[in-house]
Amino acid sequence: MSNLIEVRGLSKSYQKARGMFSRHTVLALSNVSFSLAAGQTLAIVGETGSGKSTLAKLLVGIEQPDSGEILLAGQQLNCADYQKTNHLIRYIFQDAARSLDPNQKIANILHDVLRYSTVLSFEQRERKIADTLKLLGLLNEHGNYYPHMFSGGQLQRVALARALILDPKILILDEALTALDPSLRAQIVNLLLELQQKTGLAYLLITNQLRLVRHIADQTLVLHKGISLDYGDTSAVFENPQHEYSRKLMKSIEY
Incomplete structure (x- = not known):
């Protein structure tokens, strides 16, 4: 191996x-x-x-x-x-809440990750975000939530989504x-x-x-x-x- x-x-x-x-x-x-x-x-x-x-x-x-x-x-x-x-290589921090911008919706956070690290179009980024949220057991509508609107377990899934979205x-x-x-x-x-x-x-x-x-x-x-x-x-x-x-x-x- x-x-x-x-x-x-x-x-x-x-x-x-x-x-x-x-x-x-x-x-x-x-x-x-x-x-x-x-x-x-x-x-x-x-x-x-x-x-x-x-x-x-x-x-x-x-x-x-x-x-x-x-x-x-x-x-x-x-x-x-x-x-x-x-x-x-992506890094998941101990405190998921503190690692996320409290003033940004989750979809915007994920868009920023893709915008700075890929050449995907807006429509492609939208599909990638939806697929990643689904992979982690989250709904597409969760993209419109702010970090404080999630439970602890959901926040950890969001932190995972931010890392995994770049494959x-x-x-x-x-x-x-x-x-x-x-x-x-x-x-x-x-x-x-x-x-x-x-x-x-x-x-x-x-x-x-x-x-x-x-x-x-x-x-x-x-x-x-x-x-x-x-x-x-x-x-x-x-x-x-x-x-x-x-x-x-x-x-x-x-x-």
Whole structure:
């Protein structure tokens, strides 16, 4: 099975102030590597500050790595490539409500995504919006709603619609299911699994909900202070973690 994305030796550090006159280097990621194939889910787990969100930002080009490389469909990405490939990797934020413009109707938000990233005509965009809303269990009339008119579960579907409308190959879900209550979370998880089966989408799931990880992730990567401690098939990582931190993590979070 060929990989959609390969990450090789990715590292990232930041300069932070120490007092008024000095700065020090904080290592956010150190030599992290993994791969992800179509139709698979990779879970990234670790405590706050482990580098999970930094990794996501590097993958979508929000920030640039200090070293290492990211290969998308075998082609190495650089700064100039992200504008061309931003439709292939899409990011779902933790707070769907805050990620949507409260002053715009959903149809306008989706039109803007298509207008800036495709050459579709207005009529083609209208059809694409209707098809995407239907795919996610929403009605065409929902396009005339403002974000505050939706429930939490519906908002997450809208956030998914904004990402999926560009037909990406990879979705990054950065704690995107954390704020949902268990019943809504189950609905969205089932929807994600259905979409993955239909389209071959690959998911990079950033979460500490280990019950969810074990349920849907094919592979799991454990990060601690920017370092990859365990990586492999989810069943192997859960049943036989190789690092003491990983063993403590599995025991410390109820799943």
